[in-house]
Amino acid sequence: MGTIVYKKEGIQQSRKKTSPSIFNNAVTRVLFLVVSGVLLYNVGHSFNIMIQKLNILQRASMEVEELRLKNLEYALLIEDIQGLEYLEIQARDRLNFAGEKEYVFVIPDATLAQADEDLDRFLGNNQEEAQEGGYEVWADFFLKGI
Numbered sequence: 001m002g003t004i005v006y007k008k009e010g011i012q013q014s015r016k017k018t019s020p021s022i023f024n025n026a027v028t029r030v031l032f033l034v035v036s037g038v039l040l041y042n043v044g045h046s047f048n049i050m051i052q053k054l055n056i057l058q059r060a061s062m063e064v065e066e067l068r069l070k071n072l073e074y075a076l077l078i079e080d081i082q083g084l085e086y087l088e089i090q091a092r093d094r095l096n097f098a099g100e101k102e103y104v105f106v107i108p109d110a111t112l113a114q115a116d117e118d119l120d121r122f123l124g125n126n127q128e129e130a131q132e133g134g135y136e137v138w139a140d141f142f143l144k145g146i
Helices: 026-081 084-095 109-123 134-144
Strands: 003-008 011-016
Touching: 026 084
Parallel strands: none
Antiparallel strands: 003 011
């Protein structure tokens, strides 16, 4: 601060002008440190919230892109479904209709399952059966025939 000089009969005295300062008080310094800490914590917390919101925004934009792709797929599917070809295919599959000069064969599911088992057995895809010894094969041949 400024200094004030008083002259008194040949002797110079100088006194510093002191003003009461709140920054020299220890309680005030601690209070300022606490307030600064709270402010720094709030800045850090706000930064964390901002990062979370950016992540949410990024996930939402990815989801929007996925939904746009699905929307395009569905739009193409609707175009296909509205065509006569789709109607004809569904009539053939679900209602067993046939076109001109075509025949429809209806095969029961039980017969189809049996045919699959027979085909696997003939082609040797079912190798779970244990190999029989030579004498067992000959015994089956003589007792049961071919």
